[in-house]
Amino acid sequence: MKIKRWIGVLLCMLLCVGMLPTMAFAANEADAWDGTADTSWYTGSASEYDINSAEALAGVSQLAADGNDFSGITLNLTTDVDLSGHDWTPIKTFRGTFNGGGHSVLNMRVALEDGENGFFGYLNKAVVKDINIEQADVEMLSSNSYFNQGILAGWANNAKVTGCSTTGSITADASGSDVPSVGGFIGSCKGNTSIVSCWSTADVTTTSTEDAVMLGGLVGQWENAANGAEIIDSYFGGTVTAAEATTSTAGILGAGLSFNGEVVLISGCVSYGQLNVPAGAEGNAVHIAALDEYGMAENCMWPDDGKAGVVRLVVDWSIGQAYPDPDFDETQCGQVIADFTDQAVIEKLNAGAQTTGLWRLGKNGYPVFSTQTDMIRADYEAVEAARGKVPADLSLFTDESVNALNSALGSVDENLSIDEQEQVNAMAKAIEDAIAALEYKGADYQAVDAAIEKANALNKDEYKDFSDVEVAIAAVVRDKNITEQTAVNEMAKAIEDAIAALEYKDADYSKVDEAIAKADALNPDDYTNFSTVEAAVNTVVRGKDITEQDKVDDMALAIENAIANLEKKPATGTPSDTDTSSPQTGDNSNIALWIAVMLAAGAALTGTVLYSRKRKYSR
Template identity: 35%
Template sequence: MARRLPTRPLWDGTSDTSWYTSNPSTQTFTLDSAEDLAGLSELTNQENPITFTGKTIVLDTDVDLSGFGWKAISQDGRNSTSSSFSGTFDGQGHVVHNLNNVPSTEYRYGLFGTVHNATIRNLGLEAAMIIEADSNTRLEIGALVSWSSSSVIENCWATGSLYTPGGFIVGGLIGQCTESSQVIGCSSSVELTVDGMAGPCVGGLVGQWENAQDDSLIADCYFDGSLEIASGTSSNGGILGGCFDDKGPTVRNCVVLTTVITQPTFASFLGVFPENTVIEHCLWPTGAYIQEGGDAANGPYRFPYGVFLPDYGQVSFSPDPATFPTEDAPDDAYGTIGRNVADFSNLALVDELNQYASQNVSWAMGVNGHPVLATQAHLVAADYTAVDTALADIPSNLEDYTAESVAKLTEAQGAIDRTLTADRQAEVDAMADAISAAIAALERLADYSAVDAAVAQAEALDRSRYTDASLAVLDQAIAAIETGLGISRQDEVDAMASAIEKALAALEQKPASAPESVQETKLATGTIPATGDAALLASLGCIGAGISTTTLGVLIRKRR
């Protein structure tokens, strides 16, 4: 699985050795660029090679080797501190991208050609592409190291492809290990293609082991690449292709995740080992069994692992069919050696692997659905605990807060991406921080109770009693209400209420019309007697009072 990383500066094809030549006596050297890494290759391949015995090289950045052919570090060394890299190379979790070896007839391939009494750790190779020249004379070829002599390779991994027209000793991560080498906490996802009548050993992780010692070890490693082998005589396996001697390394707590191991006569999932090799607590896919009628004519044998006997430097495969069942066996069929697995996505496998893991090694479930090494941050899901904690802190009733502040919280929630891996943990933590910040910034709505009370009073008015001009002022104050303001703008809300209250207080009643008397009404309607009418004077009690009808008319007019 390719990692998403920030843009990396591409290698310009040159080498820079100033990091060494400026102070060759120092104990630790730091490489800051692809040019610095190429400088290491130059120093180890000069006529009098610098092998960095007792020194430490630290890679301080990811590097991209696109566009130029790579010359392996110590590409012509032997198992000696005078010719092979013999220091410590610490990648600090960084990745070398797009390694592409220079085709050669006489030199070894890989990031490192040879290492002896060395330690290579904390380093990834991504999208390596290694194509061996037809006429290459070297026996071993591997993506990270072609030949590891009494060296420790730990917490390293490789992806990409490796092609050889007929390589003798071929490994996805390491071509050959000799003597007291140890491979711990490593993986290979390399696709290996071996054409022609290849030599005896092809391994997904390690091609071949020679002269193994009591402390020789492959532990907590896995292979999920592929092997495609043309030769019917090649010893093969996902972890170790084979051995030249009657003693092999201890193989413990290793996993083969792929069934894509093809060879004309037999396919071995773990590998082919000398008799009495210690194999403990390994896992391989269901279906890795000898097939009925399996032979070169009817189809290849498929074994969890195989045994062989050395014969004058050649490997003769000598399986004992009674060792392997002819159909799927129960999980405990192989005892301490290990067992078949039908579903590698089962989380219980992680606990099982961690139970037998080496010191400082731990396993985790990968985003690709199978166990991986916990240090492989690009394959392990990021930790979303902080995100979930932040989400749990969101108030249950967001209607109490301003729309603007809720929108920012919604935006932070929408930015959550649950597909990120642990190498992008900082981005996940930033998601949690954004949610927490949005929660902290939630602003409660201002108190609109005074506004609501004033509006209610305005709605209860008998508008017919007031002048249009004063009602217009009131309507304008109500229309100016801005809803949804936060408490930080309470003064504005209070001002809205005050404006309505003032407009209410300033309402002007229409001028009152003088009430018409009964007599005026009757006059207007023609039902009142005319001036001087005796009936009118009698009804008004005026007769005998000396008030003439003329005087009464004047009084009425005055009241009007």
């Protein structure tokens, strides 16, 4: 690191304060600044005044421009003020106490060509606490001499600054300036100035490629420290961009140079901002500070991005140049942090902090102050707990209710702050409510319906007992959900099992039995061939059910047909041994008797044949 330095000019800087233009304003009390200044509140007889409007705040600048440095006086800012729409004139020289009360000065714009530039121009033995300069736009257009430029103050000498912050941007064109100092918080500090628990996330930029600048995220330079000079428990998280290659660029302190051997102490500070330097000048970018042999840093932290944390400068005052000490061990000043989200980082910072519980992990993944509730992530435990209750298998639920749950889950904003905790709690409740409203899909009754359809297709009169099927159907309970699918499947199975267990009624064998009885009543010896009847009887199969009634009826018909087709053996006779005489020709009575017998026999035979045929064709 090579830093251009003109020692004579530095010494002159100790005595010079830039002059600020003065303006006259009319009074008007309002938080939004109307461009006027109200000085009516200042009586000169009190030691403490409340600043309750933007115009009253502008009145402080007006009074300072008129030569009032407020020595021994305390000013209390009691409201936030918005300075947008008008250029702010820095409070020229301030020696009193300014208590911001945690309030903010918004949208301050300062655009000057030289001198001390910022909300305050010059803090001389002043006390400033608890004020936030937000969304500032500070610009040094050009310079023909030297200047100190910062958002809170251009220059601080033996001042005490605690609990303050800056955001926005500060841009400097350092061309033509001998020793420019630019900081996102304070441009240049001197003596025993103390900066405690302060921070900046400002964008700090120099535009001149010709002149070196002492450029810092918090403080541009520290000159001639005195006992008590310190930057304690503070951080930078913005961007520092240098246009000139030899510019000393750092996150906390651009350059710490002392001509009197006193030490500026940097302790418990964190820098995780982005440092941008010209190509080839990467060695000039340092996260914490570039310090001469009298500077001291301890317990600091910086990111593991390849840039140095602390550089010890070896200064050759005869030529006004400084070079880094190659033997300096920066680990004695703190440590490189690979992961700032590690809770151990916050614990270590708090262990060494002057203020108990000062540090919290910000929602940006880096340390912030516990007072920065808008920067600290809200408590998402309730959201995580709600997410943990989401069923693993959402396919069990209706599309509509699942869509509502997914909408609640998708609406979670993961980056809300403590100030927005109620919104986070509402997100958790929305998820819980959507889970409670999940509606199971209905169970699948297709198998039940198929079983019932099968049962309805049956003729229950064909079965011995159909009641089990009817009972199983009556036991079906509709409107079961998908989690009760097993029970629904059991209903279907019960019907199927009852159907499977049905027994058909027995076939009617009465005709078979009648035919067999008829066959049994016959004398087989009376017929020429009785085997057909016997065969028909033997083919009878018992145990048939009603579905085979036709077969049983066919068995009866076969027997009947066999009987009907029987042929009797012809009748045969032998003459009586006692009657061997032949009828006499003249015996008319015997002849008549034989004729009658013959006619009767013929009639009987004819009737038998006709009856058999009638029985055969009538079945």
